[in-house]
Amino acid sequence: DVEPKFVSPSDPAAQWTGALRGPAFLAYADNYLIDLKAAVIVDVEASRAVRQAEVGAARTMLERTAERFDLKPERLAADSAYGSAEMLHWLVDEQKIEPHVPVINKSERHDGTFSxxxxxxxxxxxxxxxxxxxxxxxxxxxxxxxxxxxxxxxxxxxxxxxxxxxxxxxxxxxxxxxxxxEHAREVARSLRGTPAFERSRQGRKRIEMLFAHLIRILKMGRLRLRGPCGAQDEFLLAATAQNLRKLAKLITPSEPQMTQGT
Incomplete structure (x- = not known):
């Protein structure tokens, strides 16, 4: 587990983070599991704003989605934060899910000696x-x-x-x-550069758009409730609002074309 640098007296579970490359602050991470084809949020999980917790949240959401909806993805698209050997092993060997994830590689040397x-x-x-x-x-x-x-x-x-x-x-x-x-890492490496991997990489932009909408339109830059349960409740309500917004766009008929009579 990662020891926090600072602890909030009023919300000790919040994580001190500088992930946005600005001044550090106390926060929770909002993790989404989405269907890339429809850009629909399938599950949401609040976690500490640290990589290990976010990876654990991804596993939680995948397991919960399989149990709740009997849904299991053929492939998972994510950034390199999810490319650890343990996570890839869980995806490839245990879940039989194609990892469209860049592999974390710490074996390369930069001092002139052989890697x-x-x-x-x-x-x-x-x-x-x-x-x-x-x-x-x-x-x-x-x-x-x-x-x-x-x-x-x-x-x-x-x-x-x-x-x-x-x-x-x-x-x-x-x-x-x-x-x-290493077998799971090799599977992930073999998928990189394939047409399916490139489509997944492009599809990841959809989740970035959802987070941008969350901050700029829904004004979720700050939580009102404290604690992990409060963060989970707010993130879940926000995800529900985003899904309802998408549903409304799908079912709302387009405006009829106006024709001029003679």
């Missing part, structure tokens, strides 16, 4: 091969709080290697970690 992408993975032997052709193996050891498997090179190979300064200048041998959910 993990410079090594070749062999799924049959579960090993990596370095740019010099040497093998990195794993004992199955899990690190980083149980989320990554560790692969190690041999000191006999790495020590005299001519590429050592570009690979592991500060350690005797090269170490690489691989997510235990």
């Amino acid at each position: 993990r992408s410079d090594f070749t993975y062999d799924p049959e032997t579960d090993t990596y091969t370095c740019p010099e052709g040497k093998t990195l193996t794993t004992s199955g050891r899990i690190v980083n709080e149980g989320t990554n498997r560790l692969y190690l090179g041999s000191t006999f190979d790495c020590g005299p290697c001519p590429l050592k300064e570009r690979c592991c200048p500060n350690t005797p041998a090269r170490r690489i970690t691989r997510s235990i959910y």
Whole structure:
């Protein structure tokens, strides 16, 4: 869990955030689950204004929608905040939902040394091969709080290697970690750039339009009620108003054409 920097005495569940790139303030996050085709809000969930809580809210809304309406999407479109290995594993392996989500990648190095992408993975032997052709193996050891498997090179190979300064200048041998959910990450990467992914990326603009309407038209820049329940009530009422507005546009007949008689 993320420790808040400041806590409000009157609303301790509110999150201190600077997400809008301006002065920080205490807030709740409004999370929408929408049907991209119709731009209808299917579910809404209030959460702390922090990425981990917002990702958890997405899972809550998907599970609740499946239970309440027996609706399960074929694909989920979201930004990179939802591209963690754990979330992708939940979508791909547990929910069988296509993740049209950019993958969070923290393995790239920017100090001139080789990144993990410079090594070749062999799924049959579960090993990596370095740019010099040497093998990195794993004992199955899990690190980083149980989320990554560790692969190690041999000191006999790495020590005299001519590429050592570009690979592991500060350690005797090269170490690489691989997510235990790498299969789900590879599925997400394979979808990126496909026509369906691009359509989903364009469709995400609809949710941004809903949030813009929420702030500018419905004037939801500030909550009147306190606490998570108060935030949930206000967000739910606002989403209902937005859906009713869309429904009214769909069922209201267009004005009849006026014709001039002679």
